[in-house]
Amino acid sequence: MSKNISVVDLFCGCGGLYEGFKQAGFKASVSNDIWEPAFKTFVRNNNSTPFVLGDITDLEIKKKIIQEGKGSKVLIGGPPCQAYSMAGQRNVDDPRGKLFEDYLEIVNNIKPKFFVMENVKGLLSMEHDKQKLNPAEKKELNKIKSLENDKIDLMLKRKQSKNTNKIKFSIKEEEKLEEIKKKLKLLKINTSNLRVKVTETIKKRFLDLGYFVEIKVLNSANYGVPQKRERVIIIGSHNGLNINFPEPVYLERKDTFNEEIFRKNHPNWITVKEAIDDLKNKSEDVSFNHVFTKCGDDFKKKIKNTPIGKSVYGGFSDAYFRCPPDEPSRTVKENHGGVFIHYEKDRFMTPRELARLQSFDDHFIFEGSKSQILVQIGNAVPPKLGYSIAEVLKENI
Structure with missing residues (x-):
């Protein structure tokens, strides 16, 4: 298998999905996003990759992407998950949902062998x-x-x-x-x-372009990500190429399992403590994105009184949640300041700790304000999940 398989990366954000594909031997022919802080992060970590900054609904932007992406074997990335998120109003009339039409147009012009879209589980229950x-x-x-x-x-x-x-x-x-x-x-x-189900429309529209589509929910924890992040993965193949999804590498250990047999076949899920424990006493380091959140004395008391497995505020299930150390975290979201609380220290987790929970390597540095960085991390596809998907795609290219 030759290295540096060409890939087009749309709606790339800070580059989590591409980071995984890059580690699997792919190279971006062009990447695109509309948000400048994410663009700065992407370019810092991929300075040789052509990047088109702008809205893909703009004809000139779309034209540049198609020109740069011609001949690419794979196209990755999908329209923003916010338009479909289960946490908000799942409204297919949202303009961000219509970006699917632009995605279709670009796929039809570039004609990659495969495309990969990622979205939230709410997509499965959406109708229009x-x-x-x-x-x-x-x-x-x-x-x-x-x-x-x-x-x-x-x-x-x-x-x-x-x-x-x-x-x-x-x-x-x-x-x-x-x-x-x-x-x-x-x-x-x-x-x-x-x-009609949105997923059925997606399948039909791509079939009209010659792509067969399969859809599956993958749990990131099964692929070495210390986070129980479930996402819908949509893979399309051109002209009958086989579609395979990655098999789990890590699994949750059940008390009823024989531990020796279990460990022989699959390592346990990576826990929060295993992922970030070495950072708990590290001093603040802005250049490393290890930045502490300042809060008032009253809130500090609330944090101190919040037990493991509970949130500072009862109405928020994920924000201000003190993560159990001995299991993967809940889904890391773009909660700005309302991020997880450290399991041992009476403070919020830093952006670097959250990046670890998303499986970003420490050499990956984020650009922007702390709030902007938290959004980038929360919106990213975990690189290790991307790597697992890329590895199985390589077998059929």
Whole structure:
């Protein structure tokens, strides 16, 4: 197998997915993102890679990407996950969701042998309206959208009420929320024939271009990432090429397993402590992205009183969460200041510690403010997951 297989990297962010592909012997013919802090990080760590900074919906930007990417064997990256995230309103009318159309156009022009898209699990349950609906059908679907917005507003208020005495969530509001949920359930059953799964549309649109698509959820912890990050991986192959997904390398050890047999076949998941324990007493080092978060005395007391496996605020399941040391972390997200709390030290984890949980090597340096760096880390595909995907793709190129 020859090295330096050419790859186009779209929506690349800071470069997590490409970092894994690079380690597997791929080389980017061109990379693209719209956000300058991510661009600066990517270029710092890949200074010889052609980079097109800008919006792919811009015709000139798209033209440059296609010109630079012609002849590439693989195209990686997908539209931003925020448009589909289970944590927010999964609205396919979001402009970011329409970036899929630009992705299709670029794939059709470059015609790689494979493409790889990554997204959140919420994509699997997303639906969109069918085309050619009559006015009455559209009216029924608009009722669903209106009720969904009301539900989101009430759920947000309920969540906020758990974290501050300034916001109250009344019994009437709780009853209203339950009533909305019942109405939504009935409406969705009655209009199920008017909607179609987003994943089915993705498969059909790519099949029209000559690509067969397979979709699978992969848990990053199974590939050496000290984080239980589950993501939808979409792989498309041109003209009948085989599609393989990586087999797990690491597995969760079950108490019922024979430990000796287990260790012989699969090492245990990498834990938070194994990943970052050597950094717990390290002094602040800005050049290494090991930067501490400053907070007031009251919040310091709250951190000190937060046990392992709990959040400072009850309404937040992941933000301000004190990670158990002896298992992989929960999903690292773009929570800005609301990141994980160290399992032993009464402080927030630093960007470098979070980068370790995302499986970035220490030589990978992030550019930007601390807040911008946290967003880059939270949005990245773990390099070790990318590496595992790249390795199985190589077998069929």
